[in-house]
Amino acid sequence: MHLLILAILVPFLAAALIPFIHRRLGPVDIGWLVLVIPFVLFVIFAMQIPVISAGDTVTATLNWIPSLGINFTIYLDGLSLILALLITGMGTLVILYSIYYLSPADSLPHFYAYLLLFMGAMLGVVLSDNLLVLYVFWELTSISSFLLIAFWFHRKNSRYGAQKSLLITVFGGFGMLAGFLMLHTMTGTFSVREIVSTIGQYSDHALFYPAMFLVLLGAFTKSAQFPFHIWLPDAMEAPTPVSAYLHSATMVKAGIYLVARFTPIFGGTSAWFWTVTLVGLITLFWGSFCAVRQTDLKALLAYSTVSQLGLIMSLFGMGSAAIHFGDGNEGALYGLASFAALFHLVNHSTFKGALFMVVGIVDHQVGTRDIRRLGGLMAFLPITFTFAVIGSFSMAGLPLFNGFLSKEMFFTASLNAVSLPIFSADTWGWIIPVVAWTASALTFVYCMIIVFKTFFGKHKPEKLDKRPAEPSIGMLIPPAILSLLIVGLFFFPNLLGDHLLRPALNGVLPGITGAAPHITAWHGFNTELWMTIGIVVAGSLLFIFLRHWKKIYALLPEDWTFNVFYNKLLESVEDNSSLLTNRYMTGYLPHYFAYIFSFFILVAGGTLFLTGAFSFDFSTDAAIPSYELILTIVMAVAAVGILFAKSRLTSVLLNGVLGYSIAIFFVLFRAPDLALTQLVIETVTTALFLLCFYFLPEWKPENSPRNVKIRNAMIAVAGGATVTLIALSVRSGKLFESISGYYEDSYELAGGKNIVNAILGDFRGFDTMLESLVLFIAGLGVYTLIRIKGGKETRKNED
Amino acid sequence: MKINDVILKTVSQAGVLIILTFGVYLFLSGHNQPGGGFIGGLVLATAFVLMFLTFDSDTVNKAIPFDFKKISAIGVLLAFSSSTVPMFFGQPFMSQSFGYFNLPIFGKTELATVTIFETGVALTVIGVVVNIITSISEDE
Numbered sequence: 002m003h004l005l006i007l008a009i010l011v012p013f014l015a016a017a018l019i020p021f022i023h024r025r026l027g028p029v030d031i032g033w034l035v036l037v038i039p040f041v042l043f044v045i046f047a048m049q050i051p052v053i054s055a056g057d058t059v060t061a062t063l064n065w066i067p068s069l070g071i072n073f074t075i076y077l078d079g080l081s082l083i084l085a086l087l088i089t090g091m092g093t094l095v096i097l098y099s100i101y102y103l104s105p106a107d108s109l110p111h112f113y114a115y116l117l118l119f120m121g122a123m124l125g126v127v128l129s130d131n132l133l134v135l136y137v138f139w140e141l142t143s144i145s146s147f148l149l150i151a152f153w154f155h156r157k158n159s160r161y162g163a164q165k166s167l168l169i170t171v172f173g174g175f176g177m178l179a180g181f182l183m184l185h186t187m188t189g190t191f192s193v194r195e196i197v198s199t200i201g202q203y204s205d206h207a208l209f210y211p212a213m214f215l216v217l218l219g220a221f222t223k224s225a226q227f228p229f230h231i232w233l234p235d236a237m238e239a240p241t242p243v244s245a246y247l248h249s250a251t252m253v254k255a256g257i258y259l260v261a262r263f264t265p266i267f268g269g270t271s272a273w274f275w276t277v278t279l280v281g282l283i284t285l286f287w288g289s290f291c292a293v294r295q296t297d298l299k300a301l302l303a304y305s306t307v308s309q310l311g312l313i314m315s316l317f318g319m320g321s322a323a324i325h326f327g328d329g330n331e332g333a334l335y336g337l338a339s340f341a342a343l344f345h346l347v348n349h350s351t352f353k354g355a356l357f358m359v360v361g362i363v364d365h366q367v368g369t370r371d372i373r374r375l376g377g378l379m380a381f382l383p384i385t386f387t388f389a390v391i392g393s394f395s396m397a398g399l400p401l402f403n404g405f406l407s408k409e410m411f412f413t414a415s416l417n418a419v420s421l422p423i424f425s426a427d428t429w430g431w432i433i434p435v436v437a438w439t440a441s442a443l444t445f446v447y448c449m450i451i452v453f454k455t456f457f458g459k460h461k462p463e464k465l466d467k468r469p470a471e472p473s474i475g476m477l478i479p480p481a482i483l484s485l486l487i488v489g490l491f492f493f494p495n496l497l498g499d500h501l502l503r504p505a506l507n508g509v510l511p512g513i514t515g516a517a518p519h520i521t522a523w524h525g526f527n528t529e530l531w532m533t534i535g536i537v538v539a540g541s542l543l544f545i546f547l548r549h550w551k552k553i554y555a556l557l558p559e560d561w562t563f564n565v566f567y568n569k570l571l572e573s574v575e576d577n578s579s580l581l582t583n584r585y586m587t588g589y590l591p592h593y594f595a596y597i598f599s600f601f602i603l604v605a606g607g608t609l610f611l612t613g614a615f616s617f618d619f620s621t622d623a624a625i626p627s628y629e630l631i632l633t634i635v636m637a638v639a640a641v642g643i644l645f646a647k648s649r650l651t652s653v654l655l656n657g658v659l660g661y662s663i664a665i666f667f668v669l670f671r672a673p674d675l676a677l678t679q680l681v682i683e684t685v686t687t688a689l690f691l692l693c694f695y696f697l698p699e700w701k702p703e704n705s706p707r708n709v710k711i712r713n714a715m716i717a718v719a720g721g722a723t724v725t726l727i728a729l730s731v732r733s734g735k736l737f738e739s740i741s742g743y744y745e746d747s748y749e750l751a752g753g754k755n756i757v758n759a760i761l762g763d764f765r766g767f768d769t770m771l772e773s774l775v776l777f778i779a780g781l782g783v784y785t786l787i788r789i790k791g792g793k794e795t796r797k798n799e800d
Numbered sequence: 801m802k803i804n805d806v807i808l809k810t811v812s813q814a815g816v817l818i819i820l821t822f823g824v825y826l827f828l829s830g831h832n833q834p835g836g837g838f839i840g841g842l843v844l845a846t847a848f849v850l851m852f853l854t855f856d857s858d859t860v861n862k863a864i865p866f867d868f869k870k871i872s873a874i875g876v877l878l879a880f881s882s883s884t885v886p887m888f889f890g891q892p893f894m895s896q897s898f899g900y901f902n903l904p905i906f907g908k909t910e911l912a913t914v915t916i917f918e919t920g921v922a923l924t925v926i927g928v929v930v931n932i933i934t935s936i937s938e939d940e
Contacts, residue, residue, distance in 0.1 A: 673834035752898030754832035780928030
């Protein structure tokens with residue numbers, strides 16, 4: 002098996018093993034063992050850099066369901082490699098950080114198992130070539146993120162945030178799945194590479210635009226784009242290492258990865274260009290605007306992440322125009338935006354990861370993240386302060402830090418977009434640099450808030466829970482490494498640019514050469530530099546007079562936010578569904594049967610009637626032997642007898658008569674397997690009845706009004722008639738060739754003479770496997786419902 | 801509730817043995833004759849249920865110290881992992897294979913990987929059935 006396939010599977014295997022290892026480990030923190038996994042994976046991926054930067058790609062396939070074209074195919078190109086390196090590299094740092102961050106009271110095996118699950122899922126997303134496999138991993142990231150956000154599940158806010166992120170991201174994921182299926186309908190393949198190479202002929206297809214918007218829906222919800230951004234701030238209820246990892250560096254980038262990956266498919270159309278660019282720009286502006294008003298440092302970082310994700314998204318939108326122009330000077334000019342997006346993607350992971358870790362340290366060492374209570378921490382946390390300055394100034398786009406370089410390229414790209422002679426950008430394009438500049442000024446403001454409100458000003462010890470001091474060295478190493486990267490990338494950006502970004506750009510914009518520039522820190526006194534200087538001046542003024550203009554936030558209508566909309570929607574869905582459910586869930590079994598059978602009669606009988614499938618044909622029937630006739634009469638008598646039984650025991654026995662008669666029928670029709678199963682099931686059921694007998698309530702004869710009885714009788718007769726009609730029609734109306742001939746070869750194909758078992762274990766083994774899973778879950782459900790009737794919870798949950 | 805159940809106890813001691821043997825036979829014969837994982841598991845489960853019915857659960861738990869929840873979990877895991885293993889040998893998911901081997905005592909014998917899968921199914925069935933019945937019966 003290929004090394005890279007193993008790389009995806011290893012985190013999953015490790016996650017499954019953690020509970021067993023943890024118990025044997027004793028006092029040793031399991032985090033140290035877990036740390037090895039992302040580190041080794043990082044080294045493995047790093048070893049692929051020479052291959053990828055030489056322009057090659059790596060593919061490997063593991064058969065999954067080859068008959069449906071669904072295979073576990075991985076495809077490593079520059080784009081996947083960058084994200085894989087981020088996932089494993091950040092993963093290493095975050096795990097090192099969490100070893101010191103988490104307290105022993107937290108359930109460490111759960112934490113690391115979820116984290117590894119997430120890491121494997123994320124690697125699967127960025128490496129899968131097959132759309133459906135990608136989708137499976139995509140939803141796995143949603144689920145593992147749900148588990149991580151709800152890690153402190155005894156807190157009400159954690160549960161709320163986890164539910165919100167799951168609802169929104171899975172909603173988008175379903176849309177994306179529909180888009181994938183449309184792509185498959187169009188192109189007949191699930192392979193991204195094959196779709197890229199053939200999509201040109203399908204741009205007029207009716208499904209082209211629906212597929213595009215559905216895929217974008219998935220990307221936007223995952224990457225917290227406006228208006229789906231509302232889940233990200235609530236996801237901050239997760240432990241800080243999780244926030245640093247999932248909600249800034251990796252998972253939220255899955256949507257951006259998707260947009261980048263699908264740019265060769267949908268890019269070059271004006272719908273893609275404007276949707277991605279505008280949604281990105283709105284998110285950029287709205288995120289930075291909301292970030293300024295936050296008083297919780299983590300919430301501020303959450304909104305800043307939203308805003309930065311919007312920035313990257315809008316850059317990919319602008320860059321997609323290059324596909325329209327094709328290879329050449331103009332294509333290269335617009336392709337620069339995509340290069341800037343990739344560059345900023347990396348930079349954002351470094352500085353936002355560092356900042357989250359800084360905030361985690363402050364929270365850990367001081368006991369609060371509330372800006373109103375913080376201040377003057379520089380004297381107590383000088384090292385942390387340094388990291389905070391490096392991270393914030395990089396995010397603000399100041400020189401000496403890598404954020405400056407990508408920010409300048411962002412301005413260049415937005416100025417280029419204005420001169421765009423396509424997609425009517427020459428009339429509306431001025432929006433792009435204006436929004437870019439405004440949002441960057443706001444970004445500057447909140448970056449300054451992080452640094453100055455936390456570390457400067459007056460120290461207020463009376464408002465803090467603890468006496469601040471530097472944390473242990475282990476918590477400082479990860480942000481230190483990231484800070485070094487931030488500075489290092491400023492001085493040697495082309496190391497990254499030539500070896501990683503250039504091949505990655507080739508994955509986003511295949512065939513566009515010359516779009517990857519030589520990155521230089523000094524580019525003369527051009528518009529971009531003046532824009533930056535303007536940001537510093539305006540941003541400083543805004544920061545100084547923050548108290549005066551912050552009042553405008555109060556002007557925003559409180560009940561018109563998307564959060565309120567989300568809550569209202571959820572509430573009304575809950576209310577209405579419980580209203581509806583209470584109407585028909587009466588807790589009265591006869592009602593349920595009436596619904597089920599009426600529905601059945603309507604659907605099955607109606608279909609039979611409408612399609613005219615009903616037909617009688619007795620000509621080929623075999624004669625009915627007398628013993629079969631007797632058996633049938635016995636069954637009919639038993640069935641009718643149940644209705645008039647005067648005691649429960651009689652009805653149980655009559656029920657048994659029915660069951661055993663069916664078993665005899667199976668014997669007569671030479672189906673020993675079914676007969677055996679039926680007999681054993683009948684026996685077990687009778688045993689269950691015996692067990693429950695004493696606990697059942699008093700037997701009461703049914704005393705329903707006459708009209709109810711008549712209604713029930715009608716439903717019963719109609720139900721029986723429908724089944725009979727279907728049974729009679731089935732044998733005369735044959736639409737397809739019978740499949741049973743295939744199974745006759747069971748001895749050749751599966752080595753078993755027993756066809757029933759060959760079907761169960763070989764031909765349709767997937768059903769059997771899932772059935773046993775269902776059985777298992779049902780068993781667990783019964784066990785928990787009966788054994789643990791609440792009250793035994795070890796941790797008190799907030800309501 | 802005390803009832804005189806000497807006959808029941810004596811008969812079921814013999815009965816359990818017969819049922820267990822029959823269950824194992826059914827399980828093994830499944831490939832070529834009636835039987836198989838599901839039905840074999842069900843029959844084995846009835847043997848355990850019979851024991852729980854005639855003796856009190858403490859005695860049975862002492863005699864067969866298994867956690868039936870874990871048994872069903874192991875069963876599901878076995879069924880699932882035996883389906884994934886073929887993928888590591890370049891075969892599609894869930895492929896099964898079989899072959900004929902010359903074993904010392906049995907002579908020429910057919911061995912099929914589907915048996916592992918069936919074992920998983922059987923264990924799941926046993927675990928779930930016994931688990932459900934004991935949880936219901938122990939409820940106050």
